[in-house]
Amino acid sequence: MTAFLYLVVIILFAVSVWQMSKILSMSKAGEDSSTSQIANDKDNKINGKLMLGFVIFIYVLAFISFYKWSDVLLPDSASEHGVDIDQLWLISMIIIFIVGIITQWLLHYFAFKYSGKKGQRATFYADNDRLEFIWTVIPVIVLAGLIIYGLFTWSDIMNVDTEDDPLVIELYAYQFDWRARYAGDDNILGDANVRLIEGVNQLGLDASDPDAQDDIVVNELHLPVGRKILFKMRSQDVLHSAYMPHFRAQMNCVPGMVTQFSFTPTKTTEEMRLDDEIIAKVEHINSIRSEKNVARAIAGEEPLELYEFDYLLLCNKICGNTHYNMQMKIVVETEDEFNEWLSTQDNFATTMKN
Numbered sequence: 001m002t003a004f005l006y007l008v009v010i011i012l013f014a015v016s017v018w019q020m021s022k023i024l025s026m027s028k029a030g031e032d033s034s035t036s037q038i039a040n041d042k043d044n045k046i047n048g049k050l051m052l053g054f055v056i057f058i059y060v061l062a063f064i065s066f067y068k069w070s071d072v073l074l075p076d077s078a079s080e081h082g083v084d085i086d087q088l089w090l091i092s093m094i095i096i097f098i099v100g101i102i103t104q105w106l107l108h109y110f111a112f113k114y115s116g117k118k119g120q121r122a123t124f125y126a127d128n129d130r131l132e133f134i135w136t137v138i139p140v141i142v143l144a145g146l147i148i149y150g151l152f153t154w155s156d157i158m159n160v161d162t163e164d165d166p167l168v169i170e171l172y173a174y175q176f177d178w179r180a181r182y183a184g185d186d187n188i189l190g191d192a193n194v195r196l197i198e199g200v201n202q203l204g205l206d207a208s209d210p211d212a213q214d215d216i217v218v219n220e221l222h223l224p225v226g227r228k229i230l231f232k233m234r235s236q237d238v239l240h241s242a243y244m245p246h247f248r249a250q251m252n253c254v255p256g257m258v259t260q261f262s263f264t265p266t267k268t269t270e271e272m273r274l275d276d277e278i279i280a281k282v283e284h285i286n287s288i289r290s291e292k293n294v295a296r297a298i299a300g301e302e303p304l305e306l307y308e309f310d311y312l313l314l315c316n317k318i319c320g321n322t323h324y325n326m327q328m329k330i331v332v333e334t335e336d337e338f339n340e341w342l343s344t345q346d347n348f349a350t351t352m353k354n
């Protein structure tokens with residue numbers, strides 16, 4: 001792949017040098033019409049055919065991409081609102097795709113069909129009110145529809161209804177890892193400040209705040225299925241972004257302020273592992289790893305571990321040199337399993353005593 005990219009860069013560089021030398025020779029030719037660079041019929045025909053060839057090339061490329069790489073798309077959403085996002089995305093993409101196919105075809109085909117011919121002049125056509133009306137009104141209606149639909153979806157997702165009694169969890173980002181903080185029995189996160197960070201108090205919780213005493217800080221995010229979760233995001237140092245692709249959730253973590261996002265997970269990790277699409281993905285990844293392991297065994301290297309599906313929280317802002325590995329495992333489980341897990345975790349008061 002890298003070799004291919006180098007090749008493309010070299011070719012593009014050669015083309016630009018060639019073009020520049022043409023411009024230079026044109027400017028040298030000056031008024032001398034015997035070395036004219038004006039395109040003749042033959043040039044126009046070739047360029048017209050190239051235009052047509054190009055549009056066919058991009059269509060073929062698009063369809064090959066769909067055919068070959070559709071399976072690397074995300075699996076079905078594992079959150080309630082994710083279904084709405086997927087639908088909004090699908091409708092937008094279908095409209096863009098249809099409009100793109102038609103306009104690109106017209107643009108390139110007309111360049112081919114009406115390529116220049118000696119003695120042929122373009123028709124002068126001042127304006128046509130009806131045509132202009134049509135190509136203004138149709139995009140306005142379509143775009144307004146998409147935007148209004150998008151705004152409704154957005155407000156449905158972003159307006160957290162606190163009457164639902166969501167489970168409050170803090171996501172704490174720092175270079176280059178995550179911590180999650182559960183609000184404890186009171187479901188209220190205690191105060192925290194970056195100036196209070198010291199020793200085991202990694203998130204800078206305020207030890208004098210009674211609400212902070214039962215807070216639980218962990219490095220693996222567990223979520224009960226079917227319960228609304230309200231995430232409060234903080235960052236210690238630079239801009240990070242909490243990205244949970246399987247739940248169609250992303251929110252920036254900004255130093256000095258608290259941002260929030262809320263969703264309801266609908267599928268446990270176990271259920272997701274039994275999903276046909278996930279099984280196919282996992283098999284595909286493991287077949288690649290097994291192949292690599294054959295080579296590694298010959299080279300005397302440690303074999304790669306076989307992959308098992310897990311939800312992930314990733315950082316989606318390039319925040320420093322090991323940004324790519326800034327991730328935390330997410331386990332979605334039943335309410336009982338979740339409560340059992342949570343009861344085995346130390347809270348802030350206990351951690352500070354130890």
Ligand SMILES: [Cu+2]
Nearest residue numbers: 240315319326
């Ligand atoms: Cu980050």
